[in-house]
Amino acid sequence: MEQRIERFRYDDAVVRLFTGATVIWGIVGMLVGVIIAFQLFMPQLSFNLPWLTFGRLRPLHTNAVIFAFAGNAIFAGMYYSTQRLLKARMFSDLLSKIHFWGWQLIIVSAAITLPLGITQSKEYAELEWPIDIAVALIWVVFAINFFGTMAKRRERHLYVAIWFYIATIIAIAILYIFNNLALPALMFKSYSLYAGVQDAFMQWWYGHNAVAFFLTTPFLGLMYYFLPKAADRPVYSYKLSILHFWSLVFIYIWAGPHHLHYTALPEWASTLGMLFSLMLWMPSWGGMINGLLTLRGRWDRVAADPVLKFFVVAVTFYGMSTFEGPMLSIKSVNSLSHYTDWTIAHVHSGALGWNGFLAFGMVYWLLPRLYKTGKVWSHKMMELHFWLGTVGILLYIVAIYSAGVTQGLMWRAFDATGRLAYPDFVETVMQLMPMYMVRALGGILYITGAILAGVNMIMTMRMAPAKLEDPEAEAPALIGDGSELDPPREGRGAIAWTTSLAWHRIWERKGVLFTVWVAISVATASLFEIIPTFLIKSNVPTIASVKPYTPLENYGRDLYVAEGCYNCHSQMIRPMRHETERYGEYSKPGEFVYDRPFQWGSRRIGPDLHRIGGKYPHLWHVRHMEEPRSTTPQSIMPPYPWLAENDIDYETIQPRIDALLMLGVPYGDVVNNAEQVARDQAKQIADEIVAQGGPDLADKDIVALIAYLQRLGTDIHSGDTAGR
Amino acid sequence: MSKEILDQLLDHDYDGIKEYDNPLPGWWKFLWYASMVFSAIYFVWFHILGKPGVLDSYESDMAAFEASKPKSVQTLGGDALFALTSDSERVGAGREIFVSKCAACHTNDGGGLIGPNLCDNYWKNSDGSPDGVMHTIKKGVIEKGMIAWEPLLTAEELENVAAFVLTLRGTTPENPKAPEGDLYE
Numbered sequence: 001m002e003q004r005i006e007r008f009r010y011d012d013a014v015v016r017l018f019t020g021a022t023v024i025w026g027i028v029g030m031l032v033g034v035i036i037a038f039q040l041f042m043p044q045l046s047f048n049l050p051w052l053t054f055g056r057l058r059p060l061h062t063n064a065v066i067f068a069f070a071g072n073a074i075f076a077g078m079y080y081s082t083q084r085l086l087k088a089r090m091f092s093d094l095l096s097k098i099h100f101w102g103w104q105l106i107i108v109s110a111a112i113t114l115p116l117g118i119t120q121s122k123e124y125a126e127l128e129w130p131i132d133i134a135v136a137l138i139w140v141v142f143a144i145n146f147f148g149t150m151a152k153r154r155e156r157h158l159y160v161a162i163w164f165y166i167a168t169i170i171a172i173a174i175l176y177i178f179n180n181l182a183l184p185a186l187m188f189k190s191y192s193l194y195a196g197v198q199d200a201f202m203q204w205w206y207g208h209n210a211v212a213f214f215l216t217t218p219f220l221g222l223m224y225y226f227l228p229k230a231a232d233r234p235v236y237s238y239k240l241s242i243l244h245f246w247s248l249v250f251i252y253i254w255a256g257p258h259h260l261h262y263t264a265l266p267e268w269a270s271t272l273g274m275l276f277s278l279m280l281w282m283p284s285w286g287g288m289i290n291g292l293l294t295l296r297g298r299w300d301r302v303a304a305d306p307v308l309k310f311f312v313v314a315v316t317f318y319g320m321s322t323f324e325g326p327m328l329s330i331k332s333v334n335s336l337s338h339y340t341d342w343t344i345a346h347v348h349s350g351a352l353g354w355n356g357f358l359a360f361g362m363v364y365w366l367l368p369r370l371y372k373t374g375k376v377w378s379h380k381m382m383e384l385h386f387w388l389g390t391v392g393i394l395l396y397i398v399a400i401y402s403a404g405v406t407q408g409l410m411w412r413a414f415d416a417t418g419r420l421a422y423p424d425f426v427e428t429v430m431q432l433m434p435m436y437m438v439r440a441l442g443g444i445l446y447i448t449g450a451i452l453a454g455v456n457m458i459m460t461m462r463m464a465p466a467k468l469e470d471p472e473a474e475a476p477a478l479i480g481d482g483s484e485l486d487p488p489r490e491g492r493g494a495i496a497w498t499t500s501l502a503w504h505r506i507w508e509r510k511g512v513l514f515t516v517w518v519a520i521s522v523a524t525a526s527l528f529e530i531i532p533t534f535l536i537k538s539n540v541p542t543i544a545s546v547k548p549y550t551p552l553e554n555y556g557r558d559l560y561v562a563e564g565c566y567n568c569h570s571q572m573i574r575p576m577r578h579e580t581e582r583y584g585e586y587s588k589p590g591e592f593v594y595d596r597p598f599q600w601g602s603r604r605i606g607p608d609l610h611r612i613g614g615k616y617p618h619l620w621h622v623r624h625m626e627e628p629r630s631t632t633p634q635s636i637m638p639p640y641p642w643l644a645e646n647d648i649d650y651e652t653i654q655p656r657i658d659a660l661l662m663l664g665v666p667y668g669d670v671v672n673n674a675e676q677v678a679r680d681q682a683k684q685i686a687d688e689i690v691a692q693g694g695p696d697l698a699d700k701d702i703v704a705l706i707a708y709l710q711r712l713g714t715d716i717h718s719g720d721t722a723g724r
Numbered sequence: 725m726s727k728e729i730l731d732q733l734l735d736h737d738y739d740g741i742k743e744y745d746n747p748l749p750g751w752w753k754f755l756w757y758a759s760m761v762f763s764a765i766y767f768v769w770f771h772i773l774g775k776p777g778v779l780d781s782y783e784s785d786m787a788a789f790e791a792s793k794p795k796s797v798q799t800l801g802g803d804a805l806f807a808l809t810s811d812s813e814r815v816g817a818g819r820e821i822f823v824s825k826c827a828a829c830h831t832n833d834g835g836g837l838i839g840p841n842l843c844d845n846y847w848k849n850s851d852g853s854p855d856g857v858m859h860t861i862k863k864g865v866i867e868k869g870m871i872a873w874e875p876l877l878t879a880e881e882l883e884n885v886a887a888f889v890l891t892l893r894g895t896t897p898e899n900p901k902a903p904e905g906d907l908y909e
Binding site: 229236241267415424616619633 | 736740741752755756760762766767770778782789792797824825829869871875877878879901
């Protein structure tokens with residue numbers, strides 16, 4: 001058969017854009033991280049400004065490093081490698097541009113809305129509904145562009161990196177859409193379609209798999225392209241690629257509930273989360289083995305080449321954190337680690353080590369190729385970046401591991417008389433101060449390295465020739481379906497055929513079939529857990545005395561969400577003796593049926609608040625919120641003086657209640673005059689504050705917040721709520 | 725498997741990247757299968773055979789604890805407690821506790837803020853006697869926002885802070901809160 005050779009050009013311009021954005025947003029995201037690290041031992045660094053408080057900046061940090069830094073890195077690497085692995089220019093230059101600029105616009109809108117307190121409060125899914133829609137649209141643009149390129153490819157078979165990209169695109173679309181389903185009440189305020197236990201389940205199904213399909217699969221894809229390229233060595237084992245790819249895609253999805261051990265989530269779900277995490281260990285290590293063993297015989301080169309050094313450390317951290325992940329999902333380990341800094345240490349060994357170092361290694365490999373300079377401007381600076389980064393990570397994680405274990409042990413310690421050894425929560429916080437300082441130092445080292453990368457990038461760009469032409473390539477067009485290349489089937493029994501994995505070669509030339517199988521794996525695994533969680537009534541036994549929040553309390557709850565209090569406070573008391581001694585009765589699933597979104601939290605920088613209702617007089621809260629150090633001298637909680645200054649926006653109360661009513665919250669008569677009901681309750685509370693000797697705070701935000709706080713966790717013991 | 729030849733190149737070539745046909749490492753397969761077997765057994769054990777789970781172990785932990793726990797903290801009372809008010813060391817220790825844990829509501833000098841003035845002769849919850857004051861401190865007045873300190877302080881700490889509170893009577897605080905409760909001389 002005569003093969004026609006086709007000539008075409010790769011689009012490197014869009015890769016250059018994504019690469020630049022990676023470094024710039026990386027520095028921005030890490031800077032926010034360093035600021036909040038400092039705030040944890042210098043709370044005055046919020047300068048009494050709403051948009052500088054920890055609760056609002058922490059989501060900005062996580063979103064910026066995940067979606068802006070890692071996101072742009074993924075896109076840069078994907079656009080570069082996909083074109084080359086498929087031997088085709090991207091499907092549409094226009095879509096590439098829309099993807100790039102659309103994504104940057106989303107990042108900018110996140111950077112504006114999050115500090116303003118516009119948030120859904122679900123971790124890594126904080127962006128409010130208008131931005132969510134934009135994210136979904138841009139993702140579709142990206143998918144069309146990617147699959148369009150796949151359709152016009154000139155490479156018969158799909159390489160393992162492409163498999164991982166397919167999984168990323170499909171799974172993130174499913175996860176993002178279903179976790180973000182919400183009913184808008186106002187332009188920038190929506191209520192989750194799910195409530196309480198189910199909302200928590202959906203969130204961590206998403207949250208865990210954002211780690212899986214945004215920070216793992218795409219990065220493995222990048223590893224499979226850039227590591228063998230940089231090392232100039234064949235990939236260690238094709239069989240291992242097949243096996244660890246499919247097992248990751250299928251198993252990861254199940255593991256989400258390990259974020260909710262000992263909570264009000266049904267225990268069977270939490271057990272599945274733990275077991276699938278354990279079964280995930282070896283599949284994850286498959287990726288590490290394939291990465292590290294690809295470097296066999298090249299270790300001499302690793303010592304001399306900063307790019308390879310970044311890759312080796314990245315893959316090593318991938319191995320470490322995918323060992324630690326399964327370990328932390330063992331229930332008994334989790335009982336110590338959960339809510340402490342241990343989780344934060346785990347995340348950062350993954351994010352700074354695996355994602356960060358892989359991204360920087362890739363950027364350094366790409367720069368001379370994208371800008372046709374032959375080399376990166378300064379080799380020494382790359383070396384320095386590598387060492388600053390490595391020492392930075394080590395300081396960060398060692399300090400914060402010790403912080404986590406220390407605090408976890410202090411929380412559960414009893415003295416000889418059976419009394420909590422540290423009944424005062426702040427005592428356990430004070431212990432962490434030195435470690436928080438070391439962590440901040442580690443962060444500074446790491447970001448200094450990133451800034452060096454920025455300088456190196458700009459200087460390399462300046463060395464570039466005036467005109468950068470798109471590189472030319474040629475490849476024969478594909479003719480026929482390629483079935484003549486399939487491995488022969490004859491003489492192999494069904495079992496031998498299956499275990500030989502030869503059939504996979506056939507899938508690899510059928511892009512659509514391959515994609516469908518990925519979608520099926522992800523969807524099946526999800527439905528196995530989602531359907532029972534939603535359908536089995538006994539998962540959330542109803543408690544008759546639990547009633548909806550009043551319009552004012554709901555408004556106060558929305559303030560709690562907007563201020564991001566969940567970043568420091570949990571609302572989920574686990575059934576453990578030390579927790580019930582410290583906080584009161586453990587939390588029951590039926591108590592959260594009106595919680596949209598749920599506020600269980602994931603880290604206790606401050607104490608649990610689920611049973612805060614009635615613990616203190618109103619006036620205590622007034623003074624504490626205005627300046628936490630007036631009631632708790634060592635507190636690291638930021639002051640919230642504006643709550644006593646801003647007026648309750650009564651006009652928005654009715655639409656909020658209307659939206660909740662549409663979601664099925666039984667509001668009864670209240671629904672027709674929500675605003676008046678709220679005004680009455682606000683007056684009553686304001687009067688009580690005055691009676692306790694406090695200032696007149698009628699109609700101020702703080703009154704609504706106090707209404708909410710005093711209600712928290714009290715329903716379980718009240719016959720009715722009318723007399724409250 | 726062990727007889728397979730290592731580093732056989734496959735005829736794959738993607739933008740110059742080649743792949744070996746190496747076998748799966750034996751230890752890798754072993755650990756993976758082991759994790760599956762363990763998971764199956766674990767699930768059957770807890771969720772099909774119904775062996776005690778998280779809530780059961782909490783209940784038994786609590787039962788064992790309740791059985792062994794002293795019912796209430798034993799502290800000095802009456803004259804023995806009052807006698808501590810002349811022990812400067814213990815009153816000093818009591819002052820420290822008061823400043824760090826009570827002052828948020830009662831102010832440093834006991835003049836009162838969220839909680840009542842402790843320097844006057846008016847008392848809401850007891851007759852102001854050593855036993856009465858100790859009782860309020862231990863049990864608190866939960867619905868009014870006074871914390872029950874018994875689970876939070878040791879016996880000695882309770883005695884110290886109660887002794888300090890008893891020394892406040894008759895002192896003149898900077899910003900005294902208006903008297904609340906009944907007069908006891």
